[in-house]
Amino acid sequence: MATEIVEIKIGGKSFEYPVTVGTYDEKGIDISKLLAQTGYVTFDIGYKNTGATKSAITFLDGDKGILEYCGYPIDQLAEKSNFLEVCYLLLHGELPTKSQFDEFEANVQRYYELPTEVVAVLKSLPKDMHPMGILSVMLNTLCGCYPNDLEPSASEATHWENVYRVLGHMPAMVAYIYRKKAGLSFLKPRKKADYCENFIYMMTGKVNKTIAKAMHTLLILHADHEQNCSTSTVRIIGSSGSNLFASVAGGNNALWGPLHGGANQEVIEMLEEIKTLGRTPEEHIAMVKDKSSNVRLMGFGHRVYKNFDPRAKIIKRFADVVLKDLNISDPVLDIAKSLEKTALEDSYFVDRKLFPNVDFYSGIIYRALGIPVDMFTVMFSFGRMPGWVSQWRELRASKEPIGRPRQIYTGAKKRKYVTYRGR
Ligand code: CMC
Secondary structure (H helix, E strand, O other): OOEEEEEEEEOOOEEEEEEOOOOOEEEOOOOHHHHHOOOOOOHHHHHHOOOOOOOOOOOEEEEOOEEEOOEEHHHHHOOOOOOHHHHHHHHHHOOOOOOHHHHHHHHHHHHOOOHHHHHHHHHHHEEEOOOOHHHHHHHHHHHHHOHHOOOOOOOOHEEEHHHHHHHHHHHHHHHHHHHHHHOOOOOOOOOOOOOHHHHHHHHHHOHHHHHHHHHHHHHHOOOOOOHHHHHHHHHHHOOOOHHHHHHHHHHHHHOOOOOOHHHHHHHHHHHHHHHHHHHHHHHHHHHHHHHHHHOOOOOEOOOOOOOOOOOHHHHHHHHHHHHOOOOOHHHHHHHHHHHHHHHHHOOHHHHOOOOOOOHHHHHHHHHOOOOOOHHHHHHHHHHHHHHHHHHHHHHHHHOOOOOOOOOOOOOOOOOOOOOOOOO
16 A cells, blocks of 8 residues: 655645554654754644654554553453563563563562662651652662663663563562551562562561452553653653663653642542542532632543543452452442542533543552552552553664654743843
8 A cells, every 4th residue: 555645735835744554554644854844843732643653562542442552452451461471561562471471470570679779778768758759769779779781782681681670679669668658667578479469468568369469450450551641751761871760760750740640649639538528529520610720530531532541441340349359348439439420421521521540440449458548659650660661672672763852932032141230
């Protein structure tokens, strides 16, 4: 099939640009020569229409509510896989065979224990620091633990070692942040244990297979989501040649914000406030619709999904299952359900195609699993780590140029220097 061509007319002159086509026939106008040929740049604040890369990792159709990792639908992975299998899939593009999985797991297990320097830094940080800030410091500290393995030109084997390091260290980092904030001592990892069983043990000092299984599912649901804010951050940092640890620390900072991963914490705080104040769902929705309130319905809306977020559907069902399994009744789950129902019947949300996203129900499950609210976004980071790492590796493998957007300058024109000193 001949390449589709898009014609752009500027000042009576015509320029032609090829269309690049994806696996599912998604189309992007390749304007890489636009500036050189016309002197114009594209203008797209927030990159709402900009395809910044080609990627073979995750496919997302926001209109149809489809999410696939390397061709596997998210619901099948959530039901059938474990988290490390999904990490392997994102990194290699294929699900592992038994022996590939065993080798991968053993490589990750080698790094369950944290370097002493990371533990020392953790101990030195203010107790009131937000867990997301602490996690970024710990991830950056890894640069100091493996200083000879950070060069972009390092061998492929060294780069893989860094992948195992960051995936292997994550459970201990998350568990130790939790235990530091709770004033508890740090536990040694169970070196040969399953990834999530070891994590739950390091958090709580107990092995609980039900909770570990739930954890696998939650982490899988968060594992990748193509070019979102934090992943784009990781890619842009990596594009300058920065090392893996520094790049994922940056991704973690981007995830922290309330419009991104920080929304899971905000959702529970919103639901708790509704409960405490005895507000009805209708009253809360009325407040959200009043733009002067500057209040958003947290856990609702998405840049790409203009239909149900498939992760939210799974998490909603899963919340019922986990709470039942653990014999917990949380009134906040009922508030969330009636808030969702009220919103989905309201033309404000219908017209703007605003649906619950992954963050709407996830916090309710985390809470049932005993994870404190200020750790929710760290849990998101924990799940997203293989996505960040795979996207960083993909960027390197395809030798992408440094990420460097252009701008339209709107400041003052060149002018004469003036100073209050009178010279
Ligand atoms: N509550 C109320 N109104 C909303 C919401 C919301 N949650 N989300 C979007 N809108 C309105 C917005 O006010 C705007 O209305 P109008 O056309 O009248 O100006 C319209 O919908 C379009 O919103 P937008 O901000 O231009 O959309 P966006 O694609 O830039 O933002 C979003 C996407 C996720 C930042 C936004 O929907 C939001 O702030 N949601 C709440 C925060 C949240 O749950 N974030 C988690 C996102 S999913 C997980 C993740 O990526 O981390």
